Every structure is written in structure tokens, then in C-alpha cells.
Amino acid sequence: MKQIIQLDVNDEVHEIAVQPYDSLLRALRETLGLNASKRGCDSGGCGCCTVLLDGKAVYSCMTMAMQVKDRKVTTVEGLGKVAGLDPIQQAFIDADAVQCGYCTCGIMMAAKQLLAENPNPDEDAIRKGISGNLCRCTGYQKIIEAIQLASER
Amino acid sequence: MALTSVEAFHSPADKASVVQLLQKHEDNALIVAGGTFLHGLASRGLLTGIEVLIDIQNSGLDNITINTDNVVIGATTRFAQLETSQEIAQEAWLGAVKDAIAYPPIQIMNSATVGGSIASSCPFFDLPTSFLALNGAAQAHGPDGSRDIPLEEFFSGLFENSLAPAEFVTAIKLPQPPANSASAFIKLETNANDLAIVNAAVALTLDAEKKCRQARVFVGGGMGETPVRASAAENLLTGAVVDEDSIAGAGEAAKSGVDPISDHRASAEYRAAMAKVLVEKALRKALARVD
Numbered sequence: 001m002k003q004i005i006q007l008d009v010n011d012e013v014h015e016i017a018v019q020p021y022d023s024l025l026r027a028l029r030e031t032l033g034l035n036a037s038k039r040g041c042d043s044g045g046c047g048c049c050t051v052l053l054d055g056k057a058v059y060s061c062m063t064m065a066m067q068v069k070d071r072k073v074t075t076v077e078g079l080g081k082v083a084g085l086d087p088i089q090q091a092f093i094d095a096d097a098v099q100c101g102y103c104t105c106g107i108m109m110a111a112k113q114l115l116a117e118n119p120n121p122d123e124d125a126i127r128k129g130i131s132g133n134l135c136r137c138t139g140y141q142k143i144i145e146a147i148q149l150a151s152e153r
Numbered sequence: 154m155a156l157t158s159v160e161a162f163h164s165p166a167d168k169a170s171v172v173q174l175l176q177k178h179e180d181n182a183l184i185v186a187g188g189t190f191l192h193g194l195a196s197r198g199l200l201t202g203i204e205v206l207i208d209i210q211n212s213g214l215d216n217i218t219i220n221t222d223n224v225v226i227g228a229t230t231r232f233a234q235l236e237t238s239q240e241i242a243q244e245a246w247l248g249a250v251k252d253a254i255a256y257p258p259i260q261i262m263n264s265a266t267v268g269g270s271i272a273s274s275c276p277f278f279d280l281p282t283s284f285l286a287l288n289g290a291a292q293a294h295g296p297d298g299s300r301d302i303p304l305e306e307f308f309s310g311l312f313e314n315s316l317a318p319a320e321f322v323t324a325i326k327l328p329q330p331p332a333n334s335a336s337a338f339i340k341l342e343t344n345a346n347d348l349a350i351v352n353a354a355v356a357l358t359l360d361a362e363k364k365c366r367q368a369r370v371f372v373g374g375g376m377g378e379t380p381v382r383a384s385a386a387e388n389l390l391t392g393a394v395v396d397e398d399s400i401a402g403a404g405e406a407a408k409s410g411v412d413p414i415s416d417h418r419a420s421a422e423y424r425a426a427m428a429k430v431l432v433e434k435a436l437r438k439a440l441a442r443v444d
Binding site: 057062066067110114131 | 155156157158159161162164187193208210257259261264345346
């Protein structure tokens with residue numbers, strides 16, 4: 001049976017109805033219409049559903065909506081707007097780090113936690129920081145360059 | 154993969170309430186915390202008939218307590234919390250724990266819990282192999298109170314454990330070993346976010362003459378229905394000087410003592426060969442950590 005919960009997403013509190021088994025990803029995409037977080041493997045293997053929960057990167061496909069009631073969710077929609085992009089978003093554009101784009105939102109959210117905790121990561125730290133995210137275009141080199149670029153700005 | 158059979162989600166505030174829910178819903182209830190292996194269990198057909206989820210993340214079980222004779226890690230302690238614990242970072246005897254949490258990606262570190270890694274009773278997980286080498290016990294809480302179950306008894310089969318009805322894991326207890334002890338863990342994996350092909354954990358205690366007083370050697374990752382104790386390797390090491398000769402002997406003994414599975418990750422033959430290599434490497438790593 002559906003239950004009403006409050007979900008704080010990108011500093012806006014929404015009151016939504018969810019099934020007790022709904023993932024956070026499903027609540028974001030199908031109930032709130034926030035489609036930046038992608039449904040890839042839906043089993044915690046690809047990382048394209050990555051969002052921040054109280055500032056920490058998690059797989060939203062493996063996090064249940066019911067578990068997030070009193071916590072703050074940040075998705076790419078909350079990173080920046082077209083008129084004021086987050087430095088990570090701008091760096092991905094400037095470094096041409098996007099191919100098909102399916103993994104991009106998840107990788108930017110993993111990079112967000114990485115740079116918040118380690119503003120000047122070396123290449124190894126960047127590789128470790130995004131090791132939970134797959135890019136099946138295999139465009140990793142440009143992605144790493146983009147995160148380096150963001151860290152320098 | 155949605156668990157569409159689930160009809161209710163509970164988030165009890167204490168252990169007693171968890172037990173009440175387990176008693177009420179019996180086999181239809183499942184404890185959850187980080188949730189990172191729900192899909193793994195569901196896709197193996199192990200969660201049919203689950204109607205009630207009991208989230209224990211708000212039940213006050215996320216503390217790491219350092220006592221004089223043991224370390225107690227609460228069940229909902231996240232891997233990321235272990236990473237920031239000074240004791241785990243610095244104590245040589247806890248090296249196998251530090252090593253095991255160096256592998257997962259950030260998303261798993263932020264979600265997965267110590268209790269979940271045990272209670273799932275998955276033979277491919279990493280921390281259980283380390284906890285077994287450290288002679289750990291699961292603290293279980295149920296209708297009759299709390300009890301400690303040595304992990305070697307706890308893991309009773311493939312995705313099976315010896316928890317009684319309405320019992321759940323509340324903590325992992327790791328007994329402090331004598332001085333001159335160290336442990337280490339090594340994992341072989343296909344990529345940064347996969348289950349182990351093979352993993353190995355060892356714990357050594359040396360005497361004043363650098364001879365091995367005590368050794369615990371475990372191999373996991375498809376070695377059997379649970380991680381397997383390499384008793385023959387332990388017997389070879391005990392009383393011996395730990396050097397390249399005894400390390401090679403222990404590796405060979407570990408290989409001879411396992412009967413691994415074949416699956417899409419690796420053949421049984423490859424797993425056995427790698428068990429030898431990983432045990433040897435883990436022994437060298439632990440030896441280098443002994444004062």
C-alpha cells in the first residue's frame with residue numbers, strides 16, 4: 001500500500017506517495033519527474049543513478065525511498081542551472097567529457113563528493129572516486145581530465 | 154529490481170521493537186540497512202514471500218566501541234565509518250579489516266553496513282573472510298536476549314546462517330589478540346565493483362623469536378558454501394618461522410584444502426590456483442605489519 005512521505009530533494013520538500021518497496025531512483029524519476037539520474041543496471045553495478053544523500057554519493061537504485069524521509073537528496077538538477085552551472089558541469093563541457101551522456105550525471109555526483117572532501121585529487125584519487133561508475137563509451141580519460149579541470153578552478 | 158511483494162516498511166527505534174516485528178511477521182520479514190545486496194538476494198530467488206521490511210538504521214546500532222579486550226562494531230556501521238576509525242587505520246591486528254574496505258567504490262562505502270555483510274551470509278563477500286581470520290563473533294539479539302555466535306558457527310551454508318527465529322545481528326565482536334599480532338586481506342576481482350573471484354585473509358601472532366604462535370587463514374569467494382578455513386596451512390605455520398619457505402608451504406596447503414565452485418567469474422581450477430597466490434601474498438602483507 002502506498003504511503004505519503006516527505007522527500008527533500010535539491011532543497012525543496014515534496015510530499016509524495018510511494019510504495020514501501022520503491023527505490024529512491026523510482027521516486028525521483030517517476031514521481032517527481034527528475035530524470036537526470038538514470039536507470040542503468042538497477043542493481044548497483046553501473047553508477048548512473050548516483051545521487052548525494054546528505055552530501056554522500058549513493059546508488060539511488062539501491063536506496064529505498066522510505067529510508068530517505070528525513071535526509072537531503074541532491075541530484076544533478078540541484079547542482080546548477082543553465083544560467084549558473086556547477087564548476088564540475090562546466091568542466092565536463094570544456095573538457096568534452098560527454099559522449100552518449102548516459103553515465104554523465106552519475107559521474108558528476110560521485111565527483112561532487114570527491115572534490116568536496118579532496119579539493120586537489122591526483123589521478124589515482126580521481127580513478128578511485130569514480131570506480132563505482134561505468135562509462136560504456138569508455139570515455140574515461142576525458143572524464144578524468146574534466147574532474148582535474150574542475151579541481152583546478 | 155523492485156520487491157513488489159513488500160507491503161510495509163518499518164523503521165523501529167530500538168532492538169526490542171525489531172524483535173517484536175520479527176516475531177509478528179516471522180518468515181515474511183526481512184531486516185534491511187544499507188540495502189546494497191537486496192537485489193543480489195532477490196535475483197537469486199531468496200526473497201520470495203517477503204512482505205515486511207524492517208530498517209534497523211535508526212535502531213542505535215552504528216557505534217564502534219574500543220574495549221581493552223575487544224572491538225565491537227555495531228551492525229549498521231557503514232564501511233565509510235570503518236574507514237575513518239583511527240583504530241582500524243592504525244592497529245596492525247585489524248589490518249584485514251582496513252584492507253577489505255579499500256576495495257569498494259564510494260557509493261558502497263557510504264551505504265553498505267558491517268552487519269549486512271555478515272547477515273547476508275554471502276560466500277563472495279570480503280569482510281566476512283577478514284572477520285573469520287580475526288576470530289570474530291556475531292552478536293545476535295532475539296526474544297531471549299543477546300548471545301554471541303562465533304562466525305565459524307554463524308555461517309552455516311550458502312546464504313544461510315545459524316540465527317534463530319526472530320534473532321538479528323546487532324554487532325560484530327573482534328577479540329584483541331596478544332602482542333605481535335597482525336592481519337591482512339587480499340581480493341582478486343574482475344573490476345572495481347564486483348564480488349570476489351577469490352579472497353584471502355590471514356591473522357598471525359609471532360613470539361619473541363619471530364616464530365608463529367598462532368595463525369588463522371581463511372579463503373573465500375566461491376571456495377565453498379561459506380569462506381573456508383585453511384587448517385592445514387595454519388598447522389604448517391604454527392611453530393615455524395614465517396619465511397618464504399613456510400609461506401609457500403602454507404599457500405600450497407591452502408590450495409590442496411579447497412574444493413571451489415566454477416561459475417561465470419572463474420573455473421574451480423583457477424580459483425584453487427589463486428587461493429595459493431592470495432594466501433601467500435596475504436601472509437607476506439601481515440608479516441610486514443607485525444612489530
